[in-house]
Amino acid sequence: MAIIEVVDLGKRYGPKVAVDSVSFTVEEGEIFGILGPNGAGKTTTVECVEGMRVPDRGTIRVDGLDPRRDRDELRRRMGVQLQESLLPERLRVWEALDLYSSFYPDPADWRDLLVRLGLEGQRDVEFGKLSGGQKQRLSVALALVGRPRIAVLDELTTGLDPQARRDTWDLVEAVRDSGVTILLVTHFMEEAERLCDRLAVIDAGRVVAIDSPAGLVSRVDGEQRVRFRPSEPIAEQLLRELAEVSDVRSHGGQIVVTGTGNLLHAVTSLLARNQVVAAELRIEQTSLDDAFVELTGRKLSS
Template sequence: MPAVVEVRNLHKSYGSTVAVDDISFAVEQGEIFGIIGPNGAGKTTTVECVEGLRTADRGVIRVLGLDPGRDRAELTQRLGVQLQDGRLPDRLQVGEALRLYSSFYRKPADRHVLMEVLGLADVRRAPCAKLSGGQKQRLSIALALIGSPEVAVLDELTTGLDPQARRDTWGLIQDVRSRGVTIVLVTHFMEEAERLCDRVAVIDRGRVVAEGSPQALTEGFNGGLHIRFRSSVPFDDGLLTGLPDVTGLTRQGDLVVVSGTGNALHAITSALARNDIVAEHLRVEQPSLEDAFVALTGTRAATGPGGSAAGAARRRSPSPH
């Protein structure tokens, strides 16, 4: 089956600043594909080119077999976009916004059903200025879905939300995917990528530095497991360092720290039990996607709002492309 979104050798510069430098990736039908990277890495510029909001300097982009530049009018009918910094007029009501946006599409979704599904029915007459952060994000998702898109691009979807609102939004995205919509998710929250994405592309300084499932990227990170415990009785390091999957052992006072991979935890606990040694206060630290992210990019995942590379002008009003 051909890819729903295909990007090959994409390049985009702003003056002398290279924002996107030879990026390639493909998104399969029905998956949630994440694009992650530090602020300014080129994530938003990349998806703006995919959406047809920016013109690439060179490279090939196909979305549902369409060229975002040449076939923009048709693509607009089949692609839903949630903008990074979308803003609606303060006095525009939720129901009015959805009615307006539904008029842009040939086959719009039922806006009343959409409001019910996304928990907006009770605020349909509320002006946008009065919505909470979570409600604004729900409305943003609704506007991206009002055209019954086959593909939805969601850019920094949960930035600024409290933890509960963020998790509620994650549930909504999983529901959207279950309805058959392919999702491209731009995020700098590693937990979000781990929870939602089937595969991710890690972008750093305008290039894809890694691609794969969150699990594969995490397992490929050479940090391995760290098993920390205090031993009930003294023992020789060789008891554990000779075990399969154990890569090292250090001591910090009476704290034992064993590094390993694969089945190291089972091997360690079994060896200790055979020698009547109790591992007190045992704690296992497993590598996370953020560990892999730091190793790949040299930076920690950002906690503030994400942005496009080169400080490009941000989009201020959510429009159908």
């Protein structure tokens, strides 16, 4: 069942069109990603879903509610983690959780959240003294303290180091496993690939594609490359004769075979027939990055 439904959303700021036309649905219990470069309209889209902005056009239903008209009720059911929003510097971690839990009719026990988010050591630390990763985790904790049905996480891991980023991803998966539907805004391909069940690729205010990460990749008929170092010399001509192969190059004892279909199997079978062992074997496939370039005509990351 769809828990979020966005149909033909449009929003402009003065002459600037932030969201041209965006439609998507999010199923209950999934992690749905909104992926796109900076300025694509991702944040404006989720702000309309959160009821923080009034759309110029289109309809939005969230858990059966109209985000503007039923704003009060929506706020009880939706936890939001905003991009770059802070707490008072001197507010302590436990006080923030205690305070925010008092806003909700049936809050989670914030002491449990503290442990789940690995912040029990920071219980009495002031917000201003937390590291970037700790602030981000606290921010997620505050989004969850009201036991929301839906959590909206905007640029969750921006500015985090790789370890903190992976920890945060584990956390998001754990939250989803506890039954919360997650709407995740990101411009990190790796994050989208790792976390999202499905994602909408947004570019210049429009949805370019909606699919699972693997589905998006398969839409792009990309070539694969197989690299290896043969144990004995092998004639390039044998490789070229394979139906799957489109190109073969060798340099410095390493061979790179480009092709489509079940390329790896074709190459390794040939090598086996000729009693050649492939050392340092690697396969490079189309990534979500390539898919993004294909779909939008430009690279996602700067």
